[in-house]
Amino acid sequence: MTVKIGCIVEGKSEVESVPILIRRVLENCYPELDVGIPRPIRISRSKVVKVGELERAVELAARNIRRQGAIFIILDSDDDCPAQLGPELLHRASQTRSDLLIAVVLAKHEFEAWFLAAAASLGGQKGLNNDIYPPNDPEAIRDAKGWLSQQMERNRTYRETRDQPALATLFDIEQARRADSFDKCYRDIVRLLDELRKTSGLTSEQT
Secondary structure (H helix, E strand, O other), rough: OOEEEEEOOHHHHHHHHHHHHHHHHHHHHHHEOOOOEEOOEEOHHHHHHOOHHHHHHHHHHHHHOOOOOOOEEEEOOOOOOHHHHHHHHHHHHHHHHHOEEEEEEEEEOOHHHHHHHOHHOOOOOOOOOOOOOOOOOOOOOOOHHHHHHHHHHOOOOOHHHHHHHHHHHHHHHHOOOOOOHHHHHHHHHHHHHHHHHHHHOHHHHHH
16 A cells, blocks of 8 residues: 655755655665655745745645645745744644644755764765764855865865755765754654554564
8 A cells, every 4th residue: 555745845946855755764664565655745935924825825735735744834944943843834734634643844054954963974965074073063044055065075065955865865864863853754654664664554563
């Protein structure tokens, strides 16, 4: 039985990166589970906080998964506190579709902060210098994209649409979990997959 995860994301690059991330966790934790991921729905950061906009995106995601499966919402927190905004968005999404599994993850500041946490695993990849080391507090850096550009070889800069999906394929997930917001992201993906595994009829003896 195929189960589906409908994703709601902010940027063009996350349309490619988020399914990659989910599939990496899937392959590691539940490789026997057949998961379909329709093309993610984009909603701008300025719209998501407006009443009605997130709700419309959730309804569209529900239609894309034919009301079977889960919805995964992932956004940059920018200057908002993830611990405050995240539960607010989850409440709104859950009120819209209380019949579906839903998770909301906010990357502290931006998605790329997770690459900073796993920087040691990315040396020599996609134009990055061979020897790069994670900053002491990756999520405290406001411009993670700029930090990555500074770690690149001469005449190269970080380009989100090109580099984010590529690095999402390569970064060490366990290293990235030192960033609190990515640890939550990882745990939420695992939780959704575990619940979907149960609803798909797979038993522990089959895993």
